[in-house]
Amino acid sequence: MNRKFFVVFFAVVLIALVFSACQPAVVEPVAEEAAPVTEEVVEEEPAAENKGKIYAIFKDSASVFFADMGKGATKAAEELGYELVIQNPKSEAEVDKQISLVEDAIAANPVGIVLSVINSEALTIVTEQVKAAGIPLTCADNGDSGGYCDALYATDNVQVGVDLAEKAAELLGGKGTVWYLSPLAGVQCVNDREEGFRETMATKYPDIEIVNEEYEYCDNDKAVCANRTLDFLTARNDDIDLIVGANENALIGVATAIDERGLAGEILVIGLDASDDVIAFIKKGVIQASAIQNPFNMGYMAVYGIQEMVDGKDLGHAYIDSGNWMVTAENVDDPEIQAILHPQ
Amino acid sequence: MIESLKEKFGKLKKTSFYQLLTRFTILIILFLIFALTTNNFIKPSNLLTITLQVALYAVLACGMTFVLIVGAIDLSVGSIAGLSGIVCAILLRDFGMTIPLTLLISIIVGAISGLINGALTTYLKLPPFIATLGTMWMYRGVVQLLADGQPVTIRNPEHPEVGEFFKLLGSGRIWGSIPIAFIIMIVLAIILNIILNKTVLGRNMFATGSNTEAARLSGINVRRTTIYGFIIGGIMAGIAGILITGRLSSGQVNAGQGYELEAVAACVIGRVSLLGGEGSIIGALIGAFMMGILRNGLNLNGVGSFWQQIVIGIVLIIAVFSDLYQRKRINE
Numbered sequence: 278m279n280r281k282f283f284v285v286f287f288a289v290v291l292i293a294l295v296f297s298a299c300q301p302a303v304v305e306p307v308a309e310e311a312a313p314v315t316e317e318v319v320e321e322e323p324a325a326e327n328k329g330k331i332y333a334i335f336k337d338s339a340s341v342f343f344a345d346m347g348k349g350a351t352k353a354a355e356e357l358g359y360e361l362v363i364q365n366p367k368s369e370a371e372v373d374k375q376i377s378l379v380e381d382a383i384a385a386n387p388v389g390i391v392l393s394v395i396n397s398e399a400l401t402i403v404t405e406q407v408k409a410a411g412i413p414l415t416c417a418d419n420g421d422s423g424g425y426c427d428a429l430y431a432t433d434n435v436q437v438g439v440d441l442a443e444k445a446a447e448l449l450g451g452k453g454t455v456w457y458l459s460p461l462a463g464v465q466c467v468n469d470r471e472e473g474f475r476e477t478m479a480t481k482y483p484d485i486e487i488v489n490e491e492y493e494y495c496d497n498d499k500a501v502c503a504n505r506t507l508d509f510l511t512a513r514n515d516d517i518d519l520i521v522g523a524n525e526n527a528l529i530g531v532a533t534a535i536d537e538r539g540l541a542g543e544i545l546v547i548g549l550d551a552s553d554d555v556i557a558f559i560k561k562g563v564i565q566a567s568a569i570q571n572p573f574n575m576g577y578m579a580v581y582g583i584q585e586m587v588d589g590k591d592l593g594h595a596y597i598d599s600g601n602w603m604v605t606a607e608n609v610d611d612p613e614i615q616a617i618l619h620p621q
Numbered sequence: 622m623i624e625s626l627k628e629k630f631g632k633l634k635k636t637s638f639y640q641l642l643t644r645f646t647i648l649i650i651l652f653l654i655f656a657l658t659t660n661n662f663i664k665p666s667n668l669l670t671i672t673l674q675v676a677l678y679a680v681l682a683c684g685m686t687f688v689l690i691v692g693a694i695d696l697s698v699g700s701i702a703g704l705s706g707i708v709c710a711i712l713l714r715d716f717g718m719t720i721p722l723t724l725l726i727s728i729i730v731g732a733i734s735g736l737i738n739g740a741l742t743t744y745l746k747l748p749p750f751i752a753t754l755g756t757m758w759m760y761r762g763v764v765q766l767l768a769d770g771q772p773v774t775i776r777n778p779e780h781p782e783v784g785e786f787f788k789l790l791g792s793g794r795i796w797g798s799i800p801i802a803f804i805i806m807i808v809l810a811i812i813l814n815i816i817l818n819k820t821v822l823g824r825n826m827f828a829t830g831s832n833t834e835a836a837r838l839s840g841i842n843v844r845r846t847t848i849y850g851f852i853i854g855g856i857m858a859g860i861a862g863i864l865i866t867g868r869l870s871s872g873q874v875n876a877g878q879g880y881e882l883e884a885v886a887a888c889v890i891g892r893v894s895l896l897g898g899e900g901s902i903i904g905a906l907i908g909a910f911m912m913g914i915l916r917n918g919l920n921l922n923g924v925g926s927f928w929q930q931i932v933i934g935i936v937l938i939i940a941v942f943s944d945l946y947q948r949k950r951i952n953e
Contacts, residue, residue, distance in 0.1 A: 339874035344770050367761075368875065494926045498878070499869055504674045508920035511667045512659065533869060537792045553774050554871055 329388035338365035349576030379403040389413035389583030397422040413586035417575040428592040438473020453518035502530020522548035573620035655918035673800035675913035682887035684857025691850030692830035692897030693749035698858040700760035702877030705862030710773035710872025731859020739848030773872040791867025831898025
């Protein structure tokens with residue numbers, strides 16, 4: 278390591294700092310890409326009073342779920358005349374990144390903040406700061422454990438877990454073996470679903486055995502989830518009746534593995550979230566059912582919640598259930614389901 | 622000058638063969654341990670499954686081998702894989718491009734990404750670690766922009782054969798058993814091995830990596846050689862990206878994330894030196910398979926994800942330690 282190395286290193290770091298100071302959005306790819314969208318949107322409105330900025334901080338820049346939530350929030354912001362700034366960490370594993378984003382948002386002193394909390398315990402640190410700064414805070418999909426969200430628009434994830442258990446029991450006729458594959462550790466709604474699922478199975482369906490007592494994770498990576506499923510099937514000689522994929526990545530991973538092994542329909546698959554890939558698997562008979570939520574509505578209502586607070590209303594830390602539906606091959610083409618899957 | 626260089630290579634080959642033998646022995650021992658602890662491990666279907674799982678990482682590792690031998694490192698290969706994968710998917714979905722052209726362009730994207738890394742390292746003299754750290758972020762950002770944050774499906778109801786072809790590439794098997802991805806890996810490994818050991822370029826790469834000044838003084842174009850190393854790494858990453866898109870029937874925004882570390886780990890375990898000038902394709906393959914067998918064996922034994930990560934970390938540390946230890950012994 279010579280002097281030249283350090284000179285170059287520090288030069289690069291300095292340039293990076295200067296660069297990032299000039300363009301705060303450059304580090305977050307989605308923010309960079311979302312900001313122009315909202316600029317356009319605000320300009321289209323002829324009578325657009327730019328009433329200020331609302332910051333929307335979600336969990337994952339690569340997720341269809343949060344993309345839909347962003348669409349809902351954008352639509353509401355457009356209708357109300359606010360400029361929406363959407364920001365995401367690169368993945369749900371980056372809790373500390375989300376905390377930093379909230380801190381930065383507080384410093385920007387926006388009209389309000391819409392937040393989708395990755396980890397309820399961890400984010401309480403900053404939600405408290407948001408309220409201390411007097412900024413309206415609505416939460417979508419998941420709130421904090423300190424209760425600082427003025428309102429929460431979410432699916433009841435424990436209920437989703439319960440519904441999945443009921444569906445599994447229905448498909449299995451009340452008896453059989455189940456493997457529960459979670460995407461990754463430390464995410465509140467993932468934990469809630471697993472809790473609801475295991476609780477229901479333990480109390481209501483004693484003849485259904487969940488074969489993994491410990492939580493099973495797969496890096497929130499579809500290929501890793503697929504590999505894990507393949508190994509699981511090998512270990513058990515395909516002796517399993519139903520597999521649950523607890524979010525889109527886990528579900529696609531499981532479905533890919535089942536499809537590769539040609540076991541569609543022999544080993545049942547259920548899970549959560551419905552991207553186009555999941556729908557394709559449902560129609561192909563690889564996935565039997567998937568619980569979908571309404572992220573578009575969560576985002577939409579959360580922005581309107583900010584407006585209510587601006588108008589002086591106290592939201593009273595209310596919880597508003599945005600609902601969940603079970604999609605199967607039978608109802609996948611229903612207009613009601615389609616409207617949720619492809620929100621405008 | 623050329624004579625002494627040749628002598629040097631002769632010596633190196635002897636020692637690295639011996640060292641690879643020890644690695645290979647460890648692989649066999651691992652194999653036996655798992656074969657004894659679970660009856661499912663040794664089954665042909667499981668072994669073939671392992672080849673499918675490992676093929677992707679192995680292709681990346683083989684590319685990384687070139688970069689390491691030339692004396693650099695490429696942290697952006699995971700992002701390059703993601704980039705090629707998404708380009709491949711977008712060309713198919715939005716441009717209705719033919720398969721051969723799509724494959725060509727996707728691989729070229731990988732090559733160009735590697736070229737940029739090489740240029741940053743050799744022309745701007747940025748340390749490879751820093752340069753590729755930067756491009757790792759950049760390329761991933763481009764993936765996000767191109768995909769608009771969503772998966773890009775290649776399933777086309779009007780042209781189902783397109784989706785079928787890529788599915789075959791990613792997870793198809795010949796005679797219902799040998800994964801096509803594995804065969805692709807073997808073909809690539811053979812080609813890369815020839816480049817590395819039987820061409821002037823390969824020899825130049827070893828020379829550049831082990832002693833850049835001596836190489837330059839003996840007339841080797843160090844800059845060009847280094848860039849070729851990066852380009853090959855980029856091409857392999859591009860192919861890996863196509864395989865991922867094939868297996869999942871869609872371009873994924875997060876495809877390949879973290880895979881650069883897997884590739885480095887596989888190379889290190891396979892005795893490719895992080896300091897440059899030493900390594901082999903066989904080594905990279907052994908490293909990749911060792912990690913794959915470890916994962917598979919632990920999965921079959923029901924070991925949880927967290928313990929697996931600890932085990933793999935320990936294996937990596939032991940591998941690097943034994944590498945340094947043996948290197949010391951040889952030098953004494």
